[in-house]
Amino acid sequence: MCGITGIFDLQAQRPIDVPLLEAMNQTQYHRGPDEGGLHHEPGVGLAHRRLSIIDLSSGQQPLFNEDGSVAVTYNGEIYNFPELTRTLQSAGHTFRTHCDTEVIVHAWEEWGEACVERFRGMFAFALWDRNRETLFLARDRLGIKPLYYAALPDGHLLFASELKALMAHPDLPRQLDPCAVEEYFGFGYVPEPRSIFAGVHKLPPGHTLTVRRGQGGVPASRAYWDVPFAPLPAMGEAEAAEELVRRLREAVEIRLVAEVPLGAFLSGGVDSSAVVAMMAGLSPDPVRTCSIGFDDPRYDESEYARMVAERYRTAHRLDQVNPDDFDLLGKLGALYDEPFADSSALPTYRVCEQARRQVVVALSGDGGDENLAGYRRYRHHLGEERLRGLLPLGLRRGLFGSLARVYPKADWAPRVFRAKATFQALARDAVEGYFQGVSILRDDLRRHLFSSGFRSELQGYSAVDVLRRHAAQAPTDHPLSLVQYLDMKTYLPGDILTKVDRASMAHALEVRVPILDHKLVEWMSGLPPEMKLNGSEGKHLLKKAMEPHLPHEVLYRKKRGFAVPVAEWFRGPLRQRVRDQVLGPRIGESGLFDMDFLNRLVDEHTRGARDHSPALWSLLMFDEFLAKARP
Known part of the structure; x- marks a missing residue:
């Protein structure tokens, strides 16, 4: 993996500030500590930090075509590059290296913008074509690799793997985007294409951006791929399970190419265990596996990881992590650049740190x-949808909305008496209902959280609009497939993949994700929904497919989250820190929040009257962001 950054003059061919470009590049040193590269010419500067994985002796970037007119700076892996190399050589292109990077420049020459449709892998890259005076930005289909960009008032376009590289430019506007703040407190991250800053954008997964000098600004990005959810030809469960194993094995196999030590994360869950089982069948040597354990049995899954490691005789390393590992809190703001409220970022950082001691690729x-x-x-969503389907939306909104308003909130009561939440769920449509299920802070809580001035600034905008926008483009209306699609557009790139990218790159560790191979994703999306969720059993087909390969206890145990005891921390060792930061000057001076309400949240939580840990964690991470965001 690597880090990329650059500067492009949208209007003319003004000289590039080379020391500034170097400074932007160095902010991403952690992404590529092996080498740094720089190219500049009038109006264009490209920079690169390299983590060497394939073709260690060559492949330095930026990399050029034969006559030097096309240059690329690239972060990722294109797994089908040997096949593409042969195709391009037969078309007359000459290769000087044995790395996947060179495929990009020749594919651009041969196929133009459609080149990305040929690539199988994870990538974010910027390509400069001098003859066409064109800058081409691209991001992989699922959003495994990140790419930020911003147009400055002076007519320059900046881009980078991480926001911190753009923030190294003194002219980057740092005005907060009010809609992004609302989205952050709704989702716990800022979904694509927004960033926390109004003038900075993320290139969405499966999109490209073509910018030509003198065309008058930055155009809209273009989608080149989407999850199809196109039904597959009818097949029985046994046939589908066999095909799933075949496709997963192939997706794993093409990700085993590396000239550096390679291994796998092994959490003890079904997914990582399935990947390790496939690796073990493909490798003549023991697979290197890494996992972490917790002293607290509520969070510890190391016993299940041990079962899989013993079955496949992996070279397994287990590190115990103290569940009170909150020393990293101060690093998260610098690591993620934007506010990021997934507390599992802490153990993810530790497992990446541990893995890097053994391997360079996991x-x-x-x-x-x-x-x-x-x-x-x-x-839960499908259960709510069945109930919502009994009455028209208009009738449900009037009836259950009224009941929800008058029924008292009773979090303290047995579940059967907590009817308020049920009434609220029945009064919503499918997208609203799902949003409330994934939102870290409910609509009513966010309304109280924000100051009256900030609520006015939002002008009625709500984070649920993110899901509505994607739902309008969804290729499916099946209740399960729709919410899977929404997660693939939001939670997967915005939370899961962002978390893993930043935590792994902080340790110069490359992480490959075979279950997100786009060919495998396309096939899985077309499976009948009942093969995925069968009654109450999620991942039904994968579990059936893995029965010959994994212990029953691993496949059919109760799922645990990769969580940390935040609620206990905030009443114990972090009690004063929460009070100091949530009620401190940065939060207060931002003008975004109702400080009286924040006082109430802190007081109720520390007294044990209510669990406000999601809200307090979100606020704590927002304060960490504010501390790092100041110029």
Whole structure:
């Protein structure tokens, strides 16, 4: 993996500030500590930090075509590059290296913008074509690799793998985007294409951006791929399970090419265990596996990881992590640049740190829950949808909306008496209902959280509009497939893949995700929904397919989250820190929040009257962001 950054003059061919470009590049040193590269010419500067994985002796970037007119700076892996190399050589292109990077420049020459449709892998790159005076930005289909960009008032376009590289430019506007703030407190991250800053954007997954000098600004990005959810030809469960194993094995196999030590994360869950099982069948040597354990049995899954490691005789390393590992809190703001409220970022950082002691490349099981319906919230959503289907939306809104307003909130009561939340759910449409299931802070809580001035600034905008926008483009209307699609557009790139990218790159570790191979994703999306969620059993087909390969206890145990005890921290060792930061000057001076309400949240939580840990964690991470965001 690598880090890329650059500057492009949209209007003319003004000289590039080379020391500034170097400074932007150095902010991403952690992404590529092996080498740094720089290219500049009038109006264009490209920079690169390299983590050497393939073709260690060559492949330095920026990399050029034969006559030097096309240059690329690239972050990622294109797994089908040997096949593409042969195709391009037969078309007359000459290769000087044995790395996947060179495929990009020749593919651009041969196929233009459509080149990305040929690539199988994870990537974010910027390509400069001098003859066409064109800058071409591209991001992989699922959003495994990040790419930010911003147009400055002076007519320059900046781009980079991480926001911190853009923030190294003194002219980058740092005005907060009010809609992004609302989205952050709705989702716990800022979904694409927004960033926390109004003038900075993320290139969405499966999109490209073509910018030509003198065309008058930055055009809209173009989508080149989407999850199809096109039904497959009819097949029985046994046939589908056999095909799933074949396709997963092939996706794993093409990700085993590396000239550096390679291994896998092994959490003890179904997805990572399935990946390790496939690796073990493909490798003549023991697979290197890494996992972490917790002293607290509520969070520890190391016993299940040990079962898989013993079955496949992996070279397994287990590190115990203290569940009170909150020393990293101060680093998260610098690591993620934007506010990021997934507390599992802490153990993810530690498992990447541990893995890097053994390997430079690690395969992970990310993507299984989204593709094969592993989240419990899918089951809950389908249950709510069945109830909502009994009455028209207009009738439900009037009837259950009124009941929800008058029924008292009773979090303290047994579940059977907590009817307020049920009434609220029945009064919503499908997208609203799902948003409330994934939102870290409910609509009413966000309304109280924000100051009256900030609520006016939002002008009625709500984070649920993110899901509505994607739902309007969805290629499916099946209740399960729709919410899987929404997660693939939001939660997967915005939370899961962002978390893994930043945590792994902080340690110069490359993570490959075979379950997110786009050919495998396309196939899985077309499976009948009942093969994914069968009754109350999520990932049904994967579990059936893995029965010959994995212990029953691993496949059919209760799912646990990769969580940390935040609620206890905030009443114990972090009690004063929460009060100091949530009620401190940065939060207060931002003008975004109702400070009286924040006082109430802190007081109720520390007294044990209510669990406000999601809200307090979100605020704590927002304060960490504010501390790092000041020029």
